[in-house]
Amino acid sequence: xxxxxxxxxxxxxxxxxxxxxxxxxxxxxxxxxxxxxxxxxxxxxxxxxxxxxxxxxxxxxxxxxxxxxxxxxxxxxxxxxxxxxxxxxxxxxxxxxxxxxxxxxxxxxxxxxxxxxxxxxxxxxxxxxxxxxxxxxxxxxxxxxxxxxxxxxxxxxxxxxxxxxxxxxxxxxxxxxxxxxxxxxxxxxxxxxxxxxxxxxxxxxxxxxxxxxxxxxxxxxxxxxxxxxxxxxxxxxxxxxxxxxxxxxxxxxxxxxxxxxxxxxxxxxxxxxxxxxxxxxxxxxxxxxxxxxxxxxxxxxxxxxxxxxxxxxxxxxxxxxxxxxxxxxxxxxxxxxxxxxxxxxxxxxxxxxxxxxxxxxxxxxxxxxxxxxxxxxxxxxxxxxxxxxxxxxxxxxxxxxxxxxxxxxxxxx
Numbered sequence: 001x002x003x004x005x006x007x008x009x010x011x012x013x014x015x016x017x018x019x020x021x022x023x024x025x026x027x028x029x030x031x032x033x034x035x036x037x038x039x040x041x042x043x044x045x046x047x048x049x050x051x052x053x054x055x056x057x058x059x060x061x062x063x064x065x066x067x068x069x070x071x072x073x074x075x076x077x078x079x080x081x082x083x084x085x086x087x088x089x090x091x092x093x094x095x096x097x098x099x100x101x102x103x104x105x106x107x108x109x110x111x112x113x114x115x116x117x118x119x120x121x122x123x124x125x126x127x128x129x130x131x132x133x134x135x136x137x138x139x140x141x142x143x144x145x146x147x148x149x150x151x152x153x154x155x156x157x158x159x160x161x162x163x164x165x166x167x168x169x170x171x172x173x174x175x176x177x178x179x180x181x182x183x184x185x186x187x188x189x190x191x192x193x194x195x196x197x198x199x200x201x202x203x204x205x206x207x208x209x210x211x212x213x214x215x216x217x218x219x220x221x222x223x224x225x226x227x228x229x230x231x232x233x234x235x236x237x238x239x240x241x242x243x244x245x246x247x248x249x250x251x252x253x254x255x256x257x258x259x260x261x262x263x264x265x266x267x268x269x270x271x272x273x274x275x276x277x278x279x280x281x282x283x284x285x286x287x288x289x290x291x292x293x294x295x296x297x298x299x300x301x302x303x304x305x306x307x308x309x310x311x312x313x314x315x316x317x318x319x320x321x322x323x324x325x326x327x328x329x330x331x332x333x334x335x336x337x338x339x340x341x342x343x344x345x346x347x348x349x350x351x352x353x354x355x356x357x358x359x360x361x362x363x364x365x366x367x368x369x370x371x372x373x374x375x376x377x378x379x380x381x382x383x384x385x386x387x388x389x390x391x392x393x394x395x396x397x398x399x400x401x402x403x404x405x406x407x408x409x410x411x412x413x
Contacts (some may be wrong), residue, residue, distance in 0.1 A: 024081045028054070028093060029101060032074045037063070045070070047078055047093070055092040056080070062096045067109045075101040110206075110213050114240060117215070122222050123243045129227040131247060131259060135195035137164045138259055141184050142200050144169040144359075145382075148231070148252040152198060155256035161341040163260050166194065169366075172201040177211030182220035189225050196259055197224060199241060200231030200252040212239035221245055231255035263337070274330055278323070285319045353384035370395040 030047035037043050041060030046053050056078060070076065080095040117123065138156060142149045144167060153165050168187070171180040181199070188194055199221070201209075211217060212232045221228050221244045230245035231252040242248040249255035289312070296308045345351065353359075359382045360367045367373060373392050381388040 025079065026082065026093075027077055027079050029075070029077050030054075032070055032072055032076055035070050035072050043070070043095075047076070055090060056095050057092055058095040058098060066098060068100060069109075069112050070098065077101055110240070113213065113215055113218075114243070117218055117240065117244070122218060129246045131227050131229070132195045133261065134160075135163050135260060137166055137191070137193045137195055139166045139168055139188060139191070139194045139197045140200075141168050141170050141181065141197060142252070143172045146172070146202055148200050148202050151251075151253045152200065152231075152256045155253050156260050157345065159257065159262045160260035161263065161344050162337070164344055166191070171211075173204070173208055173211065178214035178216045181211060182216045185217075185220040185224050185228070194226055196226055197228045198231055198249075198252075198255045198259060199228055199245070200249070200255055201233065202252070203233035203237055209233055209237060209239055212241040214240075217241055218244045229255050229259055263341070267334075267337070270330070270333065274326060277326060281319065281322055281326075285315060288315050353382075358383050370397055 028047060030049045030053075033046040033048050033053070035043070035045040041063060043058040043063045045056050045058075047056050048054075058080075077099050078093060078095045079097040080093045082091060082093055084091050121127070140149060140152050142152070149167055153167070156163060156165055168184045170184045171177045185197070185199070188197055199212075201212075203209075209232060212230075218240050221230075221241060227246040228244075229247045229249055230239070230242045231249040231254065232239050232241055233251075235250035247258060249258050292308055292311055292315070299308075361380045361382075362373050362377050365372065367379070373379065373395065375392055375394075377392045379390045379392060381390065
């Protein structure tokens with residue numbers, strides 16, 4: 001009779017036998033059951049199908065990378081290696097990757113975040129704020145180099161040149177996008193003159209737009225002190241930012257239309273009001289004249305002709321004064337609108353570049369001081385038309401007053 005094996009020795013032999021290539025780095029599909037996320041961070045669960053089940057373990061270091069919340073009954077794919085847990089003598093799969101089946105992990109994480117924010121009331125209709133009718137300053141949070149910023153600025157300048165457009169550059173894609181957007185929304189509180197914010201970018205895939213589904217961005221929109229219009233992607237794109245924002249625009253250009261009025265429509269409305277006012281005044285004067293004629297006929301027997309004549313003269317003088325006053329007000333308002341349009345058109349971001357200003361960057365960072373560059377650095381200078389690349393061969397400290405410490409406007413090229 002051969003020497004008997006200890007339980008541990010037998011289990012070790014089984015463990016070693018399972019350490020074959022076919023059972024290492026293997027993918028298994030099935031339904032989650034008895035899922036438990038331990039306080040230690042480790043996850044323990046069972047994966048089963050109609051005919052069998054297997055225990056699984058996902059250590060804390062691997063579970064930290066989960067992008068969705070596993071739940072019993074969920075169909076998943078698990079990748080790992082088969083081994084034996086010596087203490088219980090059970091074989092199990094040690095999982096290093098877990099993802100849902102039939103529903104991408106990004107989409108599942110998005111749906112779970114949507115439900116959680118909805119439960120907290122971030123989408124409530126009653127908290128949505130109305131947009132100002134005639135905004136003085138509109139902050140546009142987007143990429144300074146994308147097509148969206150040009151579309152928004154162009155439409156706003158055409159529709160309502162009396163508003164000032166403040167472009168706040170943000171990263172709109174990648175790992176840095178969500179913190180960049182949230183930080184920019186927080187700085188809006190530092191500018192009390194801002195009346196409304198437009199947050200937008202062009203279209204893209206779910207991954208491209210993922211920053212606008214980030215919880216950090218959603219809470220920053222919710223905390224913004226002024227109304228926020230979300231203009232992310234194309235009309236078919238929909239993000240959490242759209243749900244939290246006070247108003248959703250299908251495109252960046254549509255956001256500009258929603259935020260500012262049309263100056264031509266305002267002028268037509270003023271003209272209609274003036275016309276109605278003139279008709280109303282004319283009607284009242286006409287009624288007064290008819291009443292005076294009635295009195296003249298009625299009291300003709302006592303000859304109050306001189307009194308009636310004075311009243312007629314007074315009424316006609318009042319009518320002329322009112323008509324002149326209305327005409328002067330209309331002419332003054334028209335001249336003021338034209339002057340304001342010229343003023344704000346002159347300080348447009350696009351016109352600033354057209355007058356010879358430029359924006360110079362080093363490593364993607366806008367330069368504000370000679371301390372921001374070193375000898376030999378490559379500089380990128382954005383002009384009104386085109387880009388110039390240069391190398392630093394020398395620098396000199398400026399002795400004049402530094403403008404705009406937040407670096408929102410470009411420096412003179």
